[in-house]
Amino acid sequence: MKTVLITGASRGLGLALVQTFYELEYKVYAVVRAANAYDMLTKMYPNVSVLIADVTHESYKEQLSQFISNTEINVVINNAGSAGTSGIDTRRSTGDQLIYEFETHCVGALSTVNAVLSNEHILPPSVIVNISSRRGSLNMQATGAAMGIKCSFSYRIAKAAQNMLSLCMADDLESMGIKVISVHPGALLTKMAPADATLTPEQSASRLVKILEDSNVKSRDFICLETGKLPW
Ligand SMILES: NC(=O)c1ccc[n+]([C@@H]2O[C@H](COP(=O)([O-])OP(=O)(O)OC[C@H]3O[C@@H](n4cnc5c(N)ncnc54)[C@H](OP(=O)(O)O)[C@@H]3O)[C@@H](O)[C@H]2O)c1
Numbered sequence: 230m231k232t233v234l235i236t237g238a239s240r241g242l243g244l245a246l247v248q249t250f251y252e253l254e255y256k257v258y259a260v261v262r263a264a265n266a267y268d269m270l271t272k273m274y275p276n277v278s279v280l281i282a283d284v285t286h287e288s289y290k291e292q293l294s295q296f297i298s299n300t301e302i303n304v305v306i307n308n309a310g311s312a313g314t315s316g317i318d319t320r321r322s323t324g325d326q327l328i329y330e331f332e333t334h335c336v337g338a339l340s341t342v343n344a345v346l347s348n349e350h351i352l353p354p355s356v357i358v359n360i361s362s363r364r365g366s367l368n369m370q371a372t373g374a375a376m377g378i379k380c381s382f383s384y385r386i387a388k389a390a391q392n393m394l395s396l397c398m399a400d401d402l403e404s405m406g407i408k409v410i411s412v413h414p415g416a417l418l419t420k421m422a423p424a425d426a427t428l429t430p431e432q433s434a435s436r437l438v439k440i441l442e443d444s445n446v447k448s449r450d451f452i453c454l455e456t457g458k459l460p461w
Contacts, residue, residue, distance in 0.1 A: 313381025
């Protein structure tokens with residue numbers, strides 16, 4: 230039985246990914262922040278193992294490491310994320326906002342991977358998926374494609390940092406046979422929905438799972454689940 234670890238599984242894309250992998254009979258390990266999300270998931274999907282943890286907490290890596298100890302995880306999906314605050318221009322952006330989003334999208338993702346790799350006696354995962362965003366694309370920002378969008382600086386900066394993390398890990402983990410990709414899941418009809426959202430989280434989840442199941446994933450790809458590929 231294949232295994233998958235998904236963070237941010239309480240709602241939106243994370244929850245849809247849990248359901249999609251569950252239906253494909255994967256053993257699912259899910260990370261949520263709140264007790265009510267734990268109750269909901271364990272009721273809906275009795276075979277899903279759920280950890281209550283905040284990916285920004287200093288004990289997160291240790292908590293996760295214990296949760297999955299002696300377990301082989303085939304696919305890791307760093308999905309937990311938040312959109313940032315009203316800091317959508319220079320004056321309204323603060324260091325605290327930047328640090329918070331960086332800790333969620335970048336440090337949290339790194340902690341997840343380090344926890345999975347912490348047991349040297351377990352085979353490493355085959356794919357690490359960092360759920361990124363078109364808003365993290367430096368190329369799109371530099372060419373004016375993101376000009377005037379109402380998206381916080383902290384979110385854009387954190388996703389750009391997460392993209393660099395993906396590429397650093399792709400280089401570093403290649404010799405272990407681990408592929409690392411970044412994925413823009415589309416403009417989704419979730420709590421975080423941007424103004425142009427049209428894709429349901431279920432549609433996005435099933436597109437991602439199809440790509441992973443087809444095994445045609447190439448490390449260092451920045452995939453867009455709406456249009457194909459994105460420029461870094
Ligand atoms: N929606 C879009 O159009 C869109 C576009 C591009 C990229 N994305 C990315 O897709 C991913 C999923 O987004 P979504 O649209 O499904 O958003 P969502 O419905 O707001 O879900 C976000 C999930 O992340 C969890 N989370 C946030 N901060 C966390 C933390 N510190 N520790 C643990 N869990 C945390 C939330 O848990 P709680 O329930 O506890 O808050 C929730 O489960 C995110 O990484 C987002 O940046 C979304």
